[in-house]
Amino acid sequence: MVATDAISYWICAWATQPWFLGYLDRNKQLVDDARKKSKALTDAVQLKDQTFERLTRRNDENLRLKKQLETTILEASKVKRGLDSALAEVYEMNESIPTEREIFVYEFLGSQAFRYTIRPHCTWEVQLEQRK
DSSP, X not given: OHHHHHHHHHXXXXXXXXXXXXXXXXXXXXXXXXXXXXXXXXXXXXXXXXXXXXXHHHHHHHHHHHHHHHHHHHHHHHHHHHHHHHHHHHHHHHHHSOOHHHHHHHHHHTSHHIIXXXXXXXHHHHHHHHHO
């Protein structure tokens, strides 16, 4: 108990000295500055953690969207290939179907009117050419 009384005596004796009061004020200021810096660092760490979590969520969403886009592109390319093959078939069918003019010409060439009117003249002209 005596040691505690001695310490208390010296603390009380120093506490009244102006040089010691200056140390106490300076120490108090340093402690306040340390608390402010500690709070600022804590806030910065929390902000960093929040930003990291937000970026992680955004990255996960971007990866999900990328996979979805790749799947959509694959499906679209399959559909495009199917449409291309169907278009090729339609084009081939279109080429094989005669036009109205061609149908008319074929019907006319096979008709009696062609046999009796135009064909004999063509044959006659050919025969004349051969005689010359």
